[in-house]
Every structure is written in C-alpha cells, then in structure tokens.
Amino acid sequence: MKRAFFVGTGTLVGLAATMSYAPSAQSIESTEGLGGLGALPAPAATAPVDTTVVTPSDSPSAIPTYDPSATATPTPVDTKPGNGPQPKVTKTPKPKATATPSGSPTTAPIETSGPANGDFLGTIARAGVYGTVQVQIRVTNGVITDIGVLAYPDREVESQQISASAIPQLRTAALAAQSANIASISGASYTSSAYKASLQAAIRAAGL
Amino acid sequence: MSTLIRDIHGGWDRAVHQEEVWGTVVTFDVRDQHLDEGVLAAIDESAAFLHQVDRWFSTYRIDTPITALRMGFADLSQMPPVVQDVLHRCELVKALTHGTFDPWAVDGGVDPSGFVKGWAADVAADKLVAQGYTNVAVNAAGDITCRGEQSEGQPWVIGIRHPEDIHTIVATTEVFESAIATSGEYERGKHIVNPLTGRRDMALRSATVVGPDGGMADALATALLIAGLPGVSWFAALPGWSGYLIEGETAHFFGPAFGPLSSAEMAEATEQELVQC
Numbered sequence: 001m002k003r004a005f006f007v008g009t010g011t012l013v014g015l016a017a018t019m020s021y022a023p024s025a026q027s028i029e030s031t032e033g034l035g036g037l038g039a040l041p042a043p044a045a046t047a048p049v050d051t052t053v054v055t056p057s058d059s060p061s062a063i064p065t066y067d068p069s070a071t072a073t074p075t076p077v078d079t080k081p082g083n084g085p086q087p088k089v090t091k092t093p094k095p096k097a098t099a100t101p102s103g104s105p106t107t108a109p110i111e112t113s114g115p116a117n118g119d120f121l122g123t124i125a126r127a128g129v130y131g132t133v134q135v136q137i138r139v140t141n142g143v144i145t146d147i148g149v150l151a152y153p154d155r156e157v158e159s160q161q162i163s164a165s166a167i168p169q170l171r172t173a174a175l176a177a178q179s180a181n182i183a184s185i186s187g188a189s190y191t192s193s194a195y196k197a198s199l200q201a202a203i204r205a206a207g208l
Numbered sequence: 209m210s211t212l213i214r215d216i217h218g219g220w221d222r223a224v225h226q227e228e229v230w231g232t233v234v235t236f237d238v239r240d241q242h243l244d245e246g247v248l249a250a251i252d253e254s255a256a257f258l259h260q261v262d263r264w265f266s267t268y269r270i271d272t273p274i275t276a277l278r279m280g281f282a283d284l285s286q287m288p289p290v291v292q293d294v295l296h297r298c299e300l301v302k303a304l305t306h307g308t309f310d311p312w313a314v315d316g317g318v319d320p321s322g323f324v325k326g327w328a329a330d331v332a333a334d335k336l337v338a339q340g341y342t343n344v345a346v347n348a349a350g351d352i353t354c355r356g357e358q359s360e361g362q363p364w365v366i367g368i369r370h371p372e373d374i375h376t377i378v379a380t381t382e383v384f385e386s387a388i389a390t391s392g393e394y395e396r397g398k399h400i401v402n403p404l405t406g407r408r409d410m411a412l413r414s415a416t417v418v419g420p421d422g423g424m425a426d427a428l429a430t431a432l433l434i435a436g437l438p439g440v441s442w443f444a445a446l447p448g449w450s451g452y453l454i455e456g457e458t459a460h461f462f463g464p465a466f467g468p469l470s471s472a473e474m475a476e477a478t479e480q481e482l483v484q485c
C-alpha cells in the first residue's frame with residue numbers, strides 16, 4: 001500500500017462534482033515540523049510505566065456510561081432547529097470560542113462518598129499563547145483506569161455534540177448515525193506540556 | 209501509563225498506552241476478543257521505536273544523523289538506511305505536491321519532520337501487528353494509523369476535530385487499514401511558513417486526509433492546508449485518498465472515506481457551498 005502512489009491513474013469519485021478550483025496550483029513550501037522532536041529528555045529518562053489492569057470482577061462499574069451532561073464544562077449545544085435528525089445544509093454563524101474555565105477544573109464524580117469513581121475532565125490547557133488540549137481520566141475505586149485526549153476515548157458521544165459544529169455540514173444526518181463509538185480524534189498536533197497541564201487538572205478534579 | 213480493560217464494547221478487550229515523545233503524546237489503542245497481558249510489553253516495544261525515531265530524526269538534538277546532515281557534517285550517503293529511505297519518500301511527496309511539501313526549502317537545512325510523525329505511526333502500528341496484535345490504532349498527536357478492527361467486524365471510527373471548538377467533531381470516517389492526518393494552526397499557532405513569500409497565511413483552517421500511508425498523510429495534510437482548494441489538482445491524482453477541508457465556514461470533503469454526496473445533497477451543495485470556489 002505504501003507504493004500506491006506510484007500508480008498514476010485513478011481519480012477520487014465525486015471529486016469533480018464537489019470541488020472546482022483554479023488550475024494554477026500554488027507553489028508554496030511547507031515547513032511544518034513536529035514542534036519539538038527531541039524536546040524531551042533522553043529516552044532513558046522516560047518515566048516508568050504505570051500499569052493498571054481492570055477486570056469486571058474486581059470493579060463492577062469499571063466502565064461507567066459516558067454522560068457528557070455530567071460534566072460542568074461548557075459544551076456547545078446547538079439549539080437551532082436546523083440541527084435535528086435531518087438537518088438541512090445551512091450557513092451557520094461562527095460561534096464564539098468555547099469559554100475556558102480558567103483554573104477551575106470541572107468534576108463529575110458519580111459517587112459522592114467513598115473512593116473516587118467516574119470520569120473527570122481536565123482544564124482546556126493552553127501552552128503559551130497557542131495550543132489547546134483537554135484530557136479526561138476515568139477513575140475506578142480511586143485508581144486511574146483510562147486517560148483520553150479530548151474526552152472522547154471510545155465512549156458514547158451524543159449526536160448533539162456532533163451537530164453543534166460551526167462548520168456547515170453536508171452530511172449531518174449521516175454523522176449522527178456514525179457518531180457513537182468514536183475511537184480516536186484526528187486534529188492538529190498538540191504539545192505535551194498542554195497535555196500534562198490538562199491531565200494534572202483532571203487528577204486534581206478527581207481528588208487523587 | 210498503560211491500561212488493560214476487559215470486556216468493553218462488543219465484549220472485546222482493549223489496551224491503551226500513552227507515550228510522551230517528540231514533545232507531544234502518542235496513544236496506542238489495541239483491541240481484540242481477548243488480550244493477554246503480553247500486549248503491554250508489545251506496546252512498550254513499539255513505543256521504544258518512537259524514541260529511536262527521535263534519535264534518528266530530531267532536529268532539536270545535536271547527536272542525530274539528520275542534524276549532522278543539516279549542518280553539513282555528513283552527506284546523504286552517510287545517513288542510516290532508514291534516514292535515506294524517509295528522505296527518498298519525502299522527495300516523492302514533494303513531486304506529488306508540485307513542491308508544496310518541500311522539506312528542503314526551509315531555513316537550517318532539510319527537515320523531514322512533517323513526514324516523520326505519520327510515518328512513525330505506521331511503523332509503530334505495524335510492529336504490533338507483527339506481534340500478533342492485529343487490531344491497532346496509533347494516534348501520534350492527531351495523526352492516526354489504523355490496523356484491523358475496532359470491535360468484531362467493525363471499522364475504526366475516527367473523528368475530525370473542529371478547528372477551534374475542542375468539544376466538537378465536525379466529521380467522522382470509518383476505516384480499517386488507513387492513516388488519517390489533520391493539519392491546522394489552531395494548536396500551535398502560525399508555525400507553518402511559506403519560504404517563497406515569507407507569509408504565514410494558510411488557505412484553510414484545517415485539512416484532513418485519509419489514505420493508505422501515514423507519512424504521506426502527514427505531509428499531504430500540511431500541503432493542502434497551504435495550497436487550499438487549488439491543491440486538489442494534484443491531490444485528486446492520488447488513488448485511494450480522501451480529503452476533508454475546512455475553508456472559512458465551509459467544509460469541503462471528497463473521496464471514499466467521506467462518501468459520495470447524494471444527488472439531493474449535491475444539488476444543495478452546489479447551490480450553497482461551491483459558489484465561492
């Protein structure tokens with residue numbers, strides 16, 4: 001598959017129908033880097049691996065149902081009527097940037113006493129002027145059993161979160177059908193410092 | 209930190225590991241009907257490769273082959289085979305993108321970083337497959353390589369992040385054996401430069417590509433972010449690739465990973481979305 005691009009033929013179905021463009025391709029250079037290859041200490045300094053094994057027998061509620069509404073973090077909720085199950089393509093205005101709860105991690109403990117349980121969101125951490133990432137941890141009986149980035153690690157994601165995009169979507173109905181069970185998120189690279197800041201906030205929120 | 213979780217969706221086990229490397233975080237996600245605890249050692253071995261990649265390709269370290277090449281202390285023939293191979297692949301992508309992706313056109317000497325992250329995700333995933341863990345997703349800070357299945361008979365479901373709203377996914381794609389890469393400046397600011405003009409204005413807010421090769425995906429996403437819709441002129445020639453481009457308030461998508469438009473959607477899109485193209 002890595003050599004697939006040697007094949008010079010073939011076009012992407014539907015491309016011509018969805019796109020039109022000026023034939024004068026710009027000649028612009030790319031310099032995007034990894035933002036810090038080697039920014040970390042030598043590999044020998046890597047922190048020891050903390051391994052946790054969770055089985056249903058020793059933690060019956062190891063996998064609580066993900067409930068986005070259980071968090072206090074502001075989540076964009078689109079109240080426009082056009083975002084029902086069969087929304088039409090509309091030009092929606094660009095929403096304001098999500099408010100960042102400065103220095104106040106949000107908590108969502110499932111139980112109010114005993115060892116911490118449930119999912120905890122870290123702050124939307126910023127590294128310098130730019131760079132955002134949000135970490136969510138899952139706590140079972142006071143032990144971190146999972147860490148996810150952007151709070152969507154293999155959990156049920158409500159369709160309303162999907163349809164709340166500022167970007168007009170041509171296939172919102174199809175997205176709603178697909179939206180559950182998202183395993184991973186593709187996005188621009190974030191920095192480890194932003195990641196760790198958000199993770200620390202989530203750990204504090206869990207009271208660990 | 210590694211976690212082995214029993215009996216998740218569909219009764220499958222899942223192992224998750226997060227490795228801090230390259231100044232960011234790489235997530236391993238392994239699934240199967242039953243995972244033995246050896247999976248954690250296999251993940252560690254794959255993660256160790258990422259650090260080896262750093263020892264080959266870091267431009268921030270003085271002791272790497274790529275730094276020696278950049279500073280003129282060594283020439284290409286003295287590079288380790290893996291470095292030569294990656295640079296050769298970069299040449300191909302440069303040609304495919306009509307020079308929009310050009311690791312040689314930067315200050316300080318050749319810098320293949322825009323290719324290496326996605327390439328390394330591919331290799332790391334394939335190392336786990338070779339160990340018998342055939343259902344793997346490696347997320348290298350947003351650039352993802354998928355192998356096998358997410359659960360029994362089901363594809364991996366990958367979301368594409370909204371450029372600004374961290375809580376919103378603008379699209380999903382379902383893949384089995386694919387790489388997904390997104391390029392944007394919303395995380396790290398205007399770090400992409402056009403050396404020909406000195407300008408940092410990108411044509412798009414976000415560019416996501418899906419295709420068979422991680423390194424290419426990494427590079428193609430950046431190239432499309434720079435080139436914008438005109439870049440589709442060369443991107444369209446690549447069989448098996450799909451794109452999801454966010455320009456202003458408009459999402460443009462195409463290719464098998466995002467499906468063809470229905471005729472009704474097409475009519476509406478033609479009216480409302482494509483006028484400005």
